[in-house]
Each structure stands twice: as C-alpha cells, then as structure tokens.
Amino acid sequence: MKRGIGISLWRQIHEQLKTDIVKGLIKPGDMLPTEHTLAARFDVNRHTVRRAIQALGETGLVITRQGSGTYVPETVVDYAVKKRTRFSETVSEQSRVPTLQVIESFTQVANAKQAKVLELNRGARVLCIRTLGGADTTPLSLADHYFAAGRFPDMARVVERCGSISIALKEFGVEDFSRQSTRVTARMPNREQADLLQQPIQRPVLMAESVNVTADGKPLEYGRTLFAGDRVQMVFEPG
Structure with missing residues (x-):
C-alpha cells in the first residue's frame, strides 16, 4: 500500500x-x-x-x-417454470452452454408417492436416472427423474449420448410433454449432494418436486431436483 x-x-x-x-x-x-x-x-x-x-x-x-x-456472488441463472419447462432451452436462452451428465441409473420398487403420481400398481418398479445439470462448467442442478420401468429401455444411455431428457424421450416416441405441477421448498443438502453441486454443505438448496405429463394428459415423469440456491432463481410464468 x-x-x-x-x-x-x-x-x-x-x-x-x-x-x-x-x-x-x-x-x-x-x-x-x-x-x-x-x-x-x-x-x-x-x-x-x-x-x-x-x-x-x-x-x-x-x-x-x-x-x-x-x-464473490455466483452468476445467477433464471430457471423458467412454465407449461413447457426445458432445462437446456432455459440455459441456452441466457447465452450459456447447457450440460447434462448421468450420475447413475437404477430400478426400484415404486414408493407410495411415485406410484400415485405415475399411476402405477402396488409393487410396480420405476426407473430412476440421476443427472447433474450445468451451465458452461458450473453445476446448477442434481435431479432424480422417475419413469415407469420398462417403458423406456436403455434410456439412461440415450440421455448420456444426447445430453437431454426431452431429446431422449423423442427417440422413444414422446414428441412433446408438459409440466402439470411444480412444488418448491428450501432444504439443506447432504455431503454428497453439496459435493456434486460444488457448494458448501451449509448453503441451502431449492428442491423442486415436479410432474410431467404427455400431450393426452397421462403421467410421464416424476422428478425431484435440487438447485444450487445461489446460482438459480426460479421464475414462475403463467400458462
């Protein structure tokens, strides 16, 4: 000085x-x-x-x-929640490069919530695809995507190849789908979640619980997504 x-x-x-x-x-x-x-x-x-x-x-x-x-504050991404909510489109519209990495995939017996949302019989199985979504090289979201098991065979590999859930669904004949509901709450991440999102464990995340349906109104996907609270701003748009 x-x-x-x-x-x-x-x-x-x-x-x-x-x-x-x-x-x-x-x-x-x-x-x-x-x-x-x-x-x-x-x-x-x-x-x-x-x-x-x-x-x-x-x-x-x-x-x-x-x-x-x-x-130093993070660059905040406006995440639009609307009838056609698409992660890659939202990120691209803000001049950022969307990324999607498949962390793991597995099948399990549907719990009560998953079975109700996806209209499955008791004891039915669901496929879970866990993804890490980002903008450029910055992680933004950690998501569990649940589908009726057997409906989309080998879907995890398709998602990994094309880097998009919506594009992968098109390869299985689902040309379009829409958001039926979104519920957002704040919570604290566990150590694994904080590490994947590259944020301190004491920093809250936003958890969005969502339901997507096909064009004829049939349940398609149940999702639970954790968003890095300092990097994502949820914007709810009517319609």
Whole structure:
C-alpha cells in the first residue's frame, strides 16, 4: 500500500480486491480471505480491511453470509417454470452452454408417492436416472427423474449420448410433454449432494418436486431436483 499519496488505504485495498475479482483471480463462488489474512497482506489493521470489504458489498461485488464469510456472488441463472419447462432451452436462452451428465441409473420398487403420481400398481418398479445439470462448467442442478420401468429401455444411455431428457424421450416416441405441477421448498443438502453441486454443505438448496405429463394428459415423469440456491432463481410464468 502507498501511504501519503492522498488516496485512503481502504480505497486502495478496495481497488486491488476489485481488480482481483474482475480478472478472475477470485472467482464467482470463492470466499474472500479472512480480514486477518487481508490485513497481513496489505499491512493494515482489520478495520481498514473491513471498510474496503463494505465498499465492495455496496457495489454488489461481494456478499457476506452471517457466520460463514464473504463471497464473490455466483452468476445467477433464471430457471423458467412454465407449461413447457426445458432445462437446456432455459440455459441456452441466457447465452450459456447447457450440460447434462448421468450420475447413475437404477430400478426400484415404486414408493407410495411415485406410484400415485405415475399411476402405477402396488409393487410396480420405476426407473430412476440421476443427472447433474450445468451451465458452461458450473453445476446448477442434481435431479432424480422417475419413469415407469420398462417403458423406456436403455434410456439412461440415450440421455448420456444426447445430453437431454426431452431429446431422449423423442427417440422413444414422446414428441412433446408438459409440466402439470411444480412444488418448491428450501432444504439443506447432504455431503454428497453439496459435493456434486460444488457448494458448501451449509448453503441451502431449492428442491423442486415436479410432474410431467404427455400431450393426452397421462403421467410421464416424476422428478425431484435440487438447485444450487445461489446460482438459480426460479421464475414462475403463467400458462
């Protein structure tokens, strides 16, 4: 820091940290070093560092989470929930590159909720395809997609090949489908979920429980999706 040049120390620190953020040396989602660490770096007291961080917060360059630290905010994706909700289309419309990775797939006996939504008999099995969706290289969602087992054989491989649930369904003859309902709640992730979403375990996620139906109104898919709370904003559109 340059002393005696007519520019306050906190403002010089503010400009240096701003430069670090703009140049990507401190990336979206990263936590700033502690006040103690920054005070040592710039050879100032913690009050001076605190004033610089406050100024960064006033311009939206950082956000402070009580009991956690100060972070560079993530780039937020508006996720449109409407009659035709499509993950890849939503991401692409915001000039981002959608990605979809199949984490695993398995069949199991449908629980009461899955059987009711998919209109299955007691003891029927469902296929679950677990996917990690993202924008560019940033993970946004961790989803469990449930379908009646046997209806879409080898679907997990098709999804992995084409990178899209909706495109995969077209290969099985489902040309179109629509969203019947969406229920959103906030919850805390477990360790595995937080690691896959590349976020702190103490940061809440949004859980969307959804039902998709075919053009003739028959149940097609039951989904449970966890969205990274700091990276996704749910936008509900009528119709």
